[in-house]
Amino acid sequence: MRLVPSPTSRLTITGLLTGLAASVLLSTPASAASPPPAPGDFTGHGFDACVAPSQSVMDTWNLRSPFSAVGIYVSGNSRYCGDKYQPNLKASWVTKNAANGWRFMPIHVGRQAPCFKNNPQSRVQKKRMSVNVVKARGQAQAEAKETIAALKKYGFAKGTHSYLDIEWYARTAACDRIVLEFADAWTEYLHAKGYKSGVYSSGSAAIAAIDQARASKRKGFTLPDQMWLAWVNKKADTKGGPYLSDAGWKQQRIHQYHNDIDVTYGGKKLTIDKNYLDVGRGSVAVKQSLPCKKRMTFNAYPTLKVGSKGAEVAALECLLKSQRLLKSVDTTFGTGTAKALDKYRATRGWGATGRTTRATWTALLAHGTNPRVLKYGSVGQSVWRLQRSLIAAGVRPRMTGVYDNNTVKAVQAYRKARKLSSYTTTESTVWAQLQRGKTV
Numbered sequence: 001m002r003l004v005p006s007p008t009s010r011l012t013i014t015g016l017l018t019g020l021a022a023s024v025l026l027s028t029p030a031s032a033a034s035p036p037p038a039p040g041d042f043t044g045h046g047f048d049a050c051v052a053p054s055q056s057v058m059d060t061w062n063l064r065s066p067f068s069a070v071g072i073y074v075s076g077n078s079r080y081c082g083d084k085y086q087p088n089l090k091a092s093w094v095t096k097n098a099a100n101g102w103r104f105m106p107i108h109v110g111r112q113a114p115c116f117k118n119n120p121q122s123r124v125q126k127k128r129m130s131v132n133v134v135k136a137r138g139q140a141q142a143e144a145k146e147t148i149a150a151l152k153k154y155g156f157a158k159g160t161h162s163y164l165d166i167e168w169y170a171r172t173a174a175c176d177r178i179v180l181e182f183a184d185a186w187t188e189y190l191h192a193k194g195y196k197s198g199v200y201s202s203g204s205a206a207i208a209a210i211d212q213a214r215a216s217k218r219k220g221f222t223l224p225d226q227m228w229l230a231w232v233n234k235k236a237d238t239k240g241g242p243y244l245s246d247a248g249w250k251q252q253r254i255h256q257y258h259n260d261i262d263v264t265y266g267g268k269k270l271t272i273d274k275n276y277l278d279v280g281r282g283s284v285a286v287k288q289s290l291p292c293k294k295r296m297t298f299n300a301y302p303t304l305k306v307g308s309k310g311a312e313v314a315a316l317e318c319l320l321k322s323q324r325l326l327k328s329v330d331t332t333f334g335t336g337t338a339k340a341l342d343k344y345r346a347t348r349g350w351g352a353t354g355r356t357t358r359a360t361w362t363a364l365l366a367h368g369t370n371p372r373v374l375k376y377g378s379v380g381q382s383v384w385r386l387q388r389s390l391i392a393a394g395v396r397p398r399m400t401g402v403y404d405n406n407t408v409k410a411v412q413a414y415r416k417a418r419k420l421s422s423y424t425t426t427e428s429t430v431w432a433q434l435q436r437g438k439t440v
Contacts, residue, residue, distance in 0.1 A: 035157035036098035041280030044377025075150035076109035140185035158194035203243030285401025359437030366434035
């Protein structure tokens, strides 16, 4: 993938022969009719690979990996993995994986800094930007036009980000000047056509140069919309260290933190770079949609029986009403509630008791239509539902509405207790156990 080591990052080819692999299906799948999110609003894990992975790898990694976004090389005359080496990258591949929940980071690898040094042994010798400002800007506009054509080819709509890949170079004032002019023209052209601009580079190269231009309010310079920092410190966050100020590009940054490593999930091996994203609005919890507009979340779900009173009773009755087993809701557990509860228990194959148990709470709270996969960074009503049912089951994640680290740990604890595979994701096997009322 990315070549030329820098003092702070090792940008390398991802290995042309390492398979064609990997698709990460995201938490809340996009409609097939919706534009592929590139990358959309998201906080979480992503990866990039030289070759767009095969569908079988994408599906396997969706279930087993924490990744929800994938970097793909869509354009540029300096791609190591051009169309010739992209047997999987087609509009249909993008559409299918977008429908499965994937997010995308489209990458353009074209002309490099005037002072960039090619590796004589490299298969691809990268072209350089002109040292003439006018010519360099014209080259940038031509490359922006090229990437827009590629984005359209693969089905990406206006508003999509394309990331200009500028490999590491030894910075000088003259070289920085051309790089900044090139990035400025690239961004302005994309904006004029309704697209978004990103820049990928080593922290000590173009990232630092552009951030300094932002800080100094460089006259006439149009900032990229997002910054993709390569800084191999092996920390999955979006901190910029000495290269990218925390004051700039809040929630508009990607950190490539571990490069050129072999990773295997479900027997499917890839050579990848690991990334952590915080882009758009990030992974922000949606407002809860509650049946009967009654409180549904409690620190624990107690045993209720005839004569019980309180908000927990209203929550129980709402859940029973949503399944058409009860007509009215109040805060008193009467004989009608007991009969409705026993009708529900009968649907589960359980005997009549007239009272709640941890199993009945777990099953009732988990009831609903399930997304194919929930994983780190997922949001939506299903995340709220998952967190409530896990509390009832006995593992008690924090109620945040976001599939965060705490939720990951709770899911892993539940999986372990139920002797399920030790993934960090929630898919059909977890939902099946919860909806059967299985507790820890």
